[in-house]
Amino acid sequence: MQETEILSTFVSECDTGAFAKKVEACLREVAAGISKTDKPGKLVLQFDIKPKKASNQNGASVKVNVTSKLTYTKPTFNGKVNEENTTETPMHINKDGSISLLASSHDDMFNDKVSTIGQK
Secondary structure, eight states: OOHHHHHHHHHHHGGGGHHHHHHHHHHHHHHHHHHHHOOOOEEEEEEEEEEOTTOOOTTSOEEEEEEEEEEEEEEETTEEEEEEEEEEEEEEEOTTSOEESSOOOSOOTTSSSOOOTTOO
16 A cells, blocks of 8 residues: 555544544635635644554554544634644554554455464
């Protein structure tokens, strides 16, 4: 998976898709304020990623909680409007380093190779 795909997939899966829509809406708000007032605006995305307790399950992906924080400042004629939105999403860190809503580290059970799980 390419790096741009990893980023777009990650953002689109935060808050099960709602976070990306919030970012788009806030970007429009900031842009509208800038075009009306000719003053600067700001949009800040912050992701805090913390491991869940007892997260490693025999080779499965590592489970984490991703806190997505969106803060924006929209300029107005007489000042500015600030808003902040924070959500948390349980996600997985996969073998390739990507973070996704569903784990992708499981073996393909339809692969022609015989599974060695449980064999010594």
